[in-house]
Amino acid sequence: MSNGDPVIEARGIVKWFRDPVDTQVLKGVDLKVMRGEFASVMGKSGCGKSTLLYILSTMDTDYSGELLLDGERITGAPHEHLSRLRNEKIGFVFQFHYLIPEFTVLRNVMLPGLKRGLLTEREVEERAMTHLRTMGVDHQAQKRANQVSGGEKQRVAIARALINEPLILMCDEPTGNLDSRNSDIVLGIFKGLSAKGQSLLVVTHDEDFALNTDRTIVMDDGRVVDHGKEMSV
């Protein structure tokens, strides 16, 4: 499915934690995710995979090395610019289904779309409803975000991540907090998205989940030890 065009590329990423003692979490990570690829990152806890994901997501800017998103070097870009990139090009799904509890499910999904301001409110709403329908949670659209179940919340979070048709969907342990039935549903959704050409990068320690992805990158002690089969192709 992948072509030779990396959606996101990291070159020699080094990251230190200064507090409480100086620890090198990432020791020169090189990583590429190709357009349309469904990649997963595995590793023991503490190996730095989540840290890497937050750097890739542009939220963590305190690193050395180089980061390219869609061919554009974004290391050192101003925060306002990074916010816009996150809004337009990156969809993010967290382990804990972070929805804003004061808003309805629908409104939660719509917020990034409204922030982007490309479409009218009505169009954003239509698109949000389409995504909610795809995720099978459209019947909950008008409920407050804290009134739906955990599995449903995660599906709503995925719908929110997709609202601006991102270049890449990044997920941090998306099934880490779900029972096996809901995990399967989420995995099914990701596979469906991947089949439609969506690039995905998922951090997980669930081996069954990783086996279902196109490529599994294995990390250990701040380094990538296995780039998986497709990287070498």
Place this chain on the structure above:
Amino acid sequence: MFDRLLLSISATLLRARLRQSVVAAVGVAISIGMYIGLSGFMNGLNSLLDGLILNRTAHIRIYNEIRPADKQPLDLLLEKASGGRLTHPFINRIKPKGEQLAVRNALGIIAALRKDPRVDGIAPKVTAQVFFNAGTIEVNGTIQGIDPLEEDRLLHFSDYLLGCTVADLAGSANGVVLGKGLADKMRANLGDAVQLSTIAGDRFTLKVIGFYQSGMADFDNVTCFTTLATAQNLLAQPRSWITDIQVRLKDLALAPAVAKEYMRRFDVDALDIQAANAQFETGSSVRSLISYVVSVVLLLVAGFGIYNILNMMIYEKLDSIAILKATGFSGRDVRVIFINLSLIIGACGAVAGLLLGAFMAFGIGRIPFKFDALPTVKTYPVDHDPKYYLIGVAFALVTTFIAGLFPARKASRVDPVEIIRGK
């Protein structure tokens, strides 16, 4: 700043914490209301008290001071003989003369003053000693012949008048308005006749048409008022015989300079209001200082309330802030959201405060208040100047904006990674 999306997010956060938000808004409303109510009340009272002095005292009083000649005849003689060198005179007892009681050429001075563009009004007056016959006792008193209409216009005479109007006094040839204390002493009622005799020994009968109450017992116990003409008749003096010329200027601040000028120009004595009431300015400015301090403190307390509540809200909303930032809202957007929050609270509080303030101001204005110095005042004085409402609203918005600024900056600096990883 008035981004619709950010505003709607602020409104939603606000609705979710409705009770806290209402408490914060009530805090603002109470301080604004108190500010408006108390400022109106304090300034009302202040201008009432200021008025007691300002309204009763002519800006400039022109009169003739009774005093001995500045240069005694012997001084002049010795000065001439010694060629200007000072010597020690032994004869220095040339006494004041009687004709000095009235202002010389009073009518001429009045005519000249009327042409002065700085002068707002002139009220001539005749003051003289008289005795009232109360039974067998002779009560010491002062008669003041006034021009009632001018006296009212310049010095608010009617504020102290009971039982008749200034027009009644102006139209009465033998009417007298007695000081309240004096009337009580003589048990004189409205319509009674009172007898008085002048220093020259002439006796007259006047009809009591009203009472005067200034609240100053020493004054009310001895003074009575008639028209200028009546007083001049009693004293057997011509129309030009005037002892005081009271002048009101358009600008009070000019009084000392103008008084000096008149002294030179007309060769009279002139006393300005600042010299007559040196302590007045101090008292007045201290009173307004106190009222400002109280208001600022009230508003500061409200500001701290908002600051507190927003700070708490930000701690509760760390997750939401992290999500907003992760999904592409910038630090600036988050700051605007929280500043909006505090401005909405401030605006709602200000509107409620306006109503509360108006309610308080009009409420205080209806509380009965008996004030001996101003018999016509029946309720507490309140200044309904719109200025206080404007200042209140402006201050509410500024305070809430500043109170919101610091928490909002804190929110804008929230690091989403820290929050999301920290779970």
